[in-house]
Amino acid sequence: MERxxxxxxxDWQKKVEQVGLTYHTVRMETYWDESTxxxxxxxxxxxxxxxxxxxxQMCLAAGDSILDNDRLGDLxxxxxxxxxxxxxxxxxxxxxxxxxxxxxxxxxxxxxxxNADTPTSLVEAAVAQWYWLEERYPEADQYNSIHxxxxxxxxxLSGYMRQPVYFACExxxxxxxxxxxxxxxAQQAGLGTEALVVRDIGWDSASQRFVDGGNRSMExxxxxxxxxxxxxxxxxxxxxxxxxxxxxxxxxxxxxxxNKALLAILWxxxxxxELLLPAYLDGPRNLDEWVQKPILGxxxxxxxxxxxxxxxxxTPGRYGEGGFVWQQYVDLAGxxxxxxxxxSWLVDGEPCGMGVREPDGYVTNNSSRFVxxxxx
Numbered sequence: 001m002e003r004x005x006x007x008x009x010x011d012w013q014k015k016v017e018q019v020g021l022t023y024h025t026v027r028m029e030t031y032w033d034e035s036t037x038x039x040x041x042x043x044x045x046x047x048x049x050x051x052x053x054x055x056x057q058m059c060l061a062a063g064d065s066i067l068d069n070d071r072l073g074d075l076x077x078x079x080x081x082x083x084x085x086x087x088x089x090x091x092x093x094x095x096x097x098x099x100x101x102x103x104x105x106x107x108x109x110x111x112x113x114x115n116a117d118t119p120t121s122l123v124e125a126a127v128a129q130w131y132w133l134e135e136r137y138p139e140a141d142q143y144n145s146i147h148x149x150x151x152x153x154x155x156x157l158s159g160y161m162r163q164p165v166y167f168a169c170e171x172x173x174x175x176x177x178x179x180x181x182x183x184x185x186a187q188q189a190g191l192g193t194e195a196l197v198v199r200d201i202g203w204d205s206a207s208q209r210f211v212d213g214g215n216r217s218m219e220x221x222x223x224x225x226x227x228x229x230x231x232x233x234x235x236x237x238x239x240x241x242x243x244x245x246x247x248x249x250x251x252x253x254x255x256x257x258x259n260k261a262l263l264a265i266l267w268x269x270x271x272x273x274e275l276l277l278p279a280y281l282d283g284p285r286n287l288d289e290w291v292q293k294p295i296l297g298x299x300x301x302x303x304x305x306x307x308x309x310x311x312x313x314x315t316p317g318r319y320g321e322g323g324f325v326w327q328q329y330v331d332l333a334g335x336x337x338x339x340x341x342x343x344s345w346l347v348d349g350e351p352c353g354m355g356v357r358e359p360d361g362y363v364t365n366n367s368s369r370f371v372x373x374x375x376x
Contacts, residue, residue, distance in 0.1 A: 001040050001106040003338055008034045009135065020181055021128045023173045026367040032124060033369040034132055038340070038356050040375040044106060045143045051109035051275055052100055052344040052351040058273075059114065060349075062265050063089060063256050074281060075261045076295055076322035078231055081252060084243050089253040094157045095348070096182075096222070096249055097122075097150065098257070101364070102342040105334030110277050111266070112330075112341065113293070117250050117258035118226050120174055121343055121370060123181050125355035126150070129372035140374040143354050147185065149347035154189030156348075161247060162219040164192040166212065169224035171197045174366075179224050198225050203235050210238070210246055222249040226258070228296050228322075260325045261295045279327040289329035291362075294319035300365030305329060313362040332359070341368075 009015060016024050016032055024032040066072060067089060072082045098116035102109050126146035133142045167183045169175035176197075183193045194212065201218065202211045210218040223230070227250075230236050239248065256262065263279035270276055284290045284306075292304040294317075301317025307329060332339035341364050343355040359368040 001038065001044055001104075003336060003340075004037050004039060006035060006037065006136075009132070015131070015135075016128050019127045019131050020123045020177050022177055029367065031367060031369060032128065033358070033371050036358070036369075036371045038371060038373040040143075040373060042141075042375055044104075045375050047107075048102065048104060048109060048342060048344055048354060049143070049351045051102070052346065055100060055111055055114075055275055056346060056349050056351070058266060058270060058275075059116075059257055059262070062262060062269060063253070065269060066256055066265060071265065072256075074265070075256060075259045077255055077259075080237070080240055081227075081231055081255065084240055085253045085255060088243070088251045089256075093247060093251045094160055094220075094249050095251050095254065096153060096157075097345065097347045098254075100344045100346070102344055103330045103332055103334075104340075104342045105331075109275055109342075110330050111263070111275055112277075112327075113260055114257050114262060117254040118224050119343075119345075120178055120224075120366075121355055121357070122146070122178050122345075124370045125343060125345060125353060127181065129355065129370075132372045133374055137374055140376055142372075142374050144352075146345050146347065146353040149350065149352040150182070150185040151188045153348050154186045154191055158189060158191055161191070164194045164220075165249075166218050166221045167193060167195045167224075168198045168201060168221055171199075175224050179222065182222065198223065201235070203238055208238075208242060210235075210242070219245065220247040220249070226298070227252055227255045259295060260293045260297065260327075261323075263327055264325050277328040277330060279325055281323070281325055284326040287326065287328050290326050291329050292324050292326050294322065294324055296322040300359075300363045300368075303363045305362040315363050315365065332362075332364075 099119035100114050101112040103112055130144055165186055167179040169179045183195055186193050204211045212218055230239055264281045267276055267279045289307045294302045297319040300315055302319040303315045305313045339359050341357045345353045356371050356373050357364055357368045358371055
């Protein structure tokens with residue numbers, strides 16, 4: 001595994017915009033950074049893929065354990081949602097994708113967290129870095145079959161979903177381009193689609209159904225909007241009450257995985273497992289160096305990193321009321337000089353690609369640079 005410095009392509013901004021990456025610059029700082037790339041060996045890619053697959057199986061077992069032992073309360077999940085989580089876990093409604101964030105030093109893989117509900121950085125991982133590779137290093141390969149897996153999954157789901165499939169998100173540029181890309185993969189699979197922002201989803205009290213701006217019934221909805229936020233909204237109770245009539249992607253059981261309490265539950269189930277870091281719900285215990293994360297948190301907000309008894313970073317935000325998890329700190333730089341996080345993508349639970357993020361500090365957030373990768 002080696003980090004290389006190179007010159008960006010001429011007109012790189014225009015080139016990435018043409019494939020949907022319109023948010024390549026965040027607050028005047030470069031987000032898509034092709035002045036750098038990471039080169040991996042085929043064996044290292046195999047290691048990341050195998051670790052992701054094993055972690056996915058462990059998460060499946062953790063889901064069973066959470067429900068069998070009535071631990072949804074430990075995940076701070078509202079009681080009204082618990083029955084629906086159990087129902088959907090057992091009935092297996094359509095589910096699409098997720099992203100595991102991993103620490104990797106070329107040898108050891110450690111799970112940092114799992115975003116199984118609303119993962120972003122998809123356009124850059126599935127599309128932008130692939131076109132970069134084809135132009136700059138066509139003789140090399142890339143761990144990236146995300147697009148093909150998405151199209152194949154939509155085709156598989158077509159017989160189980162009512163159309164059109166609605167794609168909804170908040171109005172920020174990254175979210176909108178993410179659902180635009182996902183909508184394109186669904187259309188390539190032959191599905192009819194519509195797109196709108198979450199605030200434009202209506203509720204028809206007479207027919208007890210969600211409707212779009214034309215008062216058409218919305219029966220299948222992909223939402224790039226966290227379940228915990230949905231349940232806190234005024235239409236949250238309606239989403240629970242009509243779950244048999246409305247298909248939500250991702251399904252509500254994903255609340256068990258897109259929740260950092262999962263890290264502590266995995267450590268309880270698999271103590272000293274080579275792919276896990278010690279993690280606890282009741283404090284740092286005997287950890288000398290640790291990261292405190294909100295159980296229900298997003299984009300690196302409200303995270304505290306403590307090393308040698310000193311707080312070296314503490315990020316602001318609006319999360320933390322649901323409690324925290326304490327996870328052992330791992331050096332994201334490994335033996336190198338640049339911190340990096342591997343975003344390992346899964347479609348239908350199958351590993352199929354990755355992206356690399358480089359935080360400036362100890363905490364990875366939504367503006368941490370995305371850099372492309374290849375392997376030989």
